[in-house]
Amino acid sequence: MPRPGSHHYDVRRTHLRKDFEHRGVPDEQADDAANAELQRDNPPQPVGPGDRAGRPRGTRGTSRDDPSADEFAQPHAGGLVLRSSAFSDHAVIPDRYSFEGGNTSPPLEWADLPPGTRELALVCEDPDAPGGTFVHWVLAGISPETGGIAEGRPPEGAVVGRNGFGRRGWGGPRPPVGDQPHRYFFRLYASDRPLDLGPAPSADDLRAAVSGHELATGTLVGLFAR
Template sequence: MRSRCLVVSLALLSCRKPLFTCAMLTLALFTAHSPRALAEGTFTLTSASFHPGGTVDNAQVFNQDDCKGGNRSPQLTWRDAPAGTRSFAITMFDQDAPGRGWWHWAVAGIPAKVDSLPDNASASGFLTKLGAVQARNDFDTDGYGGPCPPPGKPHRYIITVYALGTADLRLAQGRPALMFDHEIGTATLGSAKMVVNYGR
């Protein structure tokens, strides 16, 4: 508190702008140096597999019919989850697919101590070892199903990590992704998103 007062006092003494502007600048400094501001970060999501606004690599593309990819779920890392987080969930959704969109992945029950998933966590058994459960995607398979849009304009894929206030959503392996999405929504404390693109 003492150091914050010193910062504010110095700001007032050195300010050479009109009084109202000085007051606003001082308030901003006071807020920025508060313990709450210093303790809380922004819930963020990064990936070694792709970057926001980038194109999905062939390793993450679906492998069926005329889509010939590796169908490997992406590496994901998240930071600064909200206080009170008891577990995490992840979804991948194609918002440009016709109708209600297309669910590519939904997983819940990731322990709160976990802050990243390796490449291919869905098929490798990594998620199962954590005790997590995966939904049935819209390809009618359990786990991750990569992008495979019809030829034409690229589609946007939203990958979201949810911080949940419960460790048990009472979801079972293989239940529909839409059901996962509903239950995740009932317990979400915060979320971090990334949008990537893919077209053929």
């Protein structure tokens, strides 16, 4: 069995989840059933401080091809929690948020912003795309007073960037049919200054603007396959 917390473990869990769905297990219970079967065969081991925990954390991920693991200085030690009410960290993104399933942007919420945060910005990327890292969402100009993003609409006043489909806003997962589950990194940046980005910024524009001004990041990873 794959090691708990590894990408292979996530892939195996995704396949099990689909098996349970085909057996008629309700969607909201399929994740729990898949986790229970995996943990029965390979009980989770205690993790050290450098291992990935079971909840979103404020430090950068260390998974393979993490698109920005080495691009910035170490974030604020207190971390920044990023999560979604629609899916758990390293769990399957529901189909309604996929490109072909409705293309609705998922809800997000966050906590533990560091003192001095002046602006929040968000990028969602797929590092497993066959042509290289693919951008699915770029948002900037998010007020620190905002506690999250509602399903299907950006926060009021946010600057909406351009995704890899060439459109502004959310572009849902659409990996090649038959691929192993792709990973979708949602990364929230807390900046110590306004980023002053123009309309329709790219992910590279956002990263260049926040470079040297990042107080913390929060990361959430979703999985999706067709």
